[in-house]
Amino acid sequence: MSLVTDADTQSGLPDMKVSVRQVFGLDTDLEVPAYSDPDEHVPELDPDYRFDKPTTLAILAGFARNRRVIVTGYHGTGKSPISSRSRHG
Numbered sequence: 615m616s617l618v619t620d621a622d623t624q625s626g627l628p629d630m631k632v633s634v635r636q637v638f639g640l641d642t643d644l645e646v647p648a649y650s651d652p653d654e655h656v657p658e659l660d661p662d663y664r665f666d667k668p669t670t671l672a673i674l675a676g677f678a679r680n681r682r683v684i685v686t687g688y689h690g691t692g693k694s695p696i697s698s699r700s701r702h703g
Contacts, residue, residue, distance in 0.1 A: 634674055638665050646678045663695045 628647035634640050637648075669692075676683035685693045 634671075638670055638674070640665060640667050640670060642671065644671070644674060644678060646674045657694055660695060663692070665695070666692070 628649050630648050630650050631645045632648040634642050634644040634646060673683050673685060675681075687693055
């Protein structure tokens with residue numbers, strides 16, 4: 615994991631990068647931007663949640679390349695855990 619800069623933190627941008635392998639448990643060398651401190655809108659981590667690899671990698675690849683990512687789905691289909699992990703770092 616690597617920190618970015620104080621200027622990034624003050625601007626509201628992610629202030630660090632995290633390993634997808636370490637944070638999401640997926641077999642990849644991809645690193646994605648993340649926030650060092652979660653805010654009040656981020657739910658607690660669920661250590662038992664298992665991420666769907668193709669879906670998660672597609673979303674994280676968009677984050678890593680600063681591309682727009684739209685995540686849609688019914689309640690309870692796993693949208694929040696991806697956001698939560700990227701906020702917790």
